[in-house]
Amino acid sequence: QQQVKQSPQSLIVQKGGISIINCAYENTAFDYFPWYQQFPGKGPALLIAIRPDVSEKKEGRFTISFNKSAKQFSLHIMDSQPGDSATYFCAAKGNTGKLIFGQGTTLQVKP
Amino acid sequence: DAGVIQSPRHEVTEMGQEVTLRCKPISGHNSLFWYRQTMMRGLELLIYFNNNVPIDDSGMPEDRFSAKMPNASFSTLKIQPSEPRDSAVYFCASSHMGSFTGSWQPQHFGDGTRLSIL
Numbered sequence: 062q063q064q065v066k067q068s069p070q071s072l073i074v075q076k077g078g079i080s081i082i083n084c085a086y087e088n089t090a091f092d093y094f095p096w097y098q099q100f101p102g103k104g105p106a107l108l109i110a111i112r113p114d115v116s117e118k119k120e121g122r123f124t125i126s127f128n129k130s131a132k133q134f135s136l137h138i139m140d141s142q143p144g145d146s147a148t149y150f151c152a153a154k155g156n157t158g159k160l161i162f163g164q165g166t167t168l169q170v171k172p
Numbered sequence: 173d174a175g176v177i178q179s180p181r182h183e184v185t186e187m188g189q190e191v192t193l194r195c196k197p198i199s200g201h202n203s204l205f206w207y208r209q210t211m212m213r214g215l216e217l218l219i220y221f222n223n224n225v226p227i228d229d230s231g232m233p234e235d236r237f238s239a240k241m242p243n244a245s246f247s248t249l250k251i252q253p254s255e256p257r258d259s260a261v262y263f264c265a266s267s268h269m270g271s272f273t274g275s276w277q278p279q280h281f282g283d284g285t286r287l288s289i290l
Binding site for chain 2: 095097102103104105106107110150157158159160161162163164165
């Protein structure tokens with residue numbers, strides 16, 4: 062019940078295209094859903110986060126869509142750029158403050 | 173602003189040796205997290221501290237692993253004795269944690285220590 066399932070494992074998108082990464086969870090006590098971006102040799106960095114009482118949050122080219130009834134949320138990267146090539150992790154925060162991370166998605170944006 | 177600082181960045185040592193990883197959290201943060209990242213298991217939380225006190229160590233794999241936070245600006249993760257299966261990237265993260273519900277400050281990660289046990 063503490064798991065966060067993320068898909069796909071890897072994704073290749075053409076420059077200018079839309080990248081979509083999906084996550085699903087079981088625990089309805091989770092109260093924050095952040096997305097982290099990780100470049101090789103670096104630690105994960107917060108990209109965008111959403112609370113379960115909001116259905117969508119947009120920051121620049123990055124949008125989180127949240128479906129509370131389905132217990133699913135997704136990251137959309139519009140106008141994907143080669144610089145977006147990285148590993149993306151979804152996560153969920155429980156009431157203890159711990160983050161449960163998905164397995165990660167490696168995104169490659171081809172020029 | 174200085175971020176989370178981890179040292180060393182790389183460590184290569186032989187099986188059976190003691191390994192100590194170090195972390196300096198962001199000043200003013202009161203929570204510190206140690207994670208391990210591998211291809212097989214992804215990003216796993218090992219232990220976290222709040223106000224220098226260990227809150228949850230359920231992710232620590234076995235007694236060979238120990239972590240301390242003697243003060244608000246320093247933490248160590250020790251493996252003794254080390255084994256090849258401990259090879260991974262170890263991350264430290266910090267955040268400011270107020271009440272657990274209704275608010276959340278993101279965790280800021282260091283750049284990790286890449287540990288190789290031969």
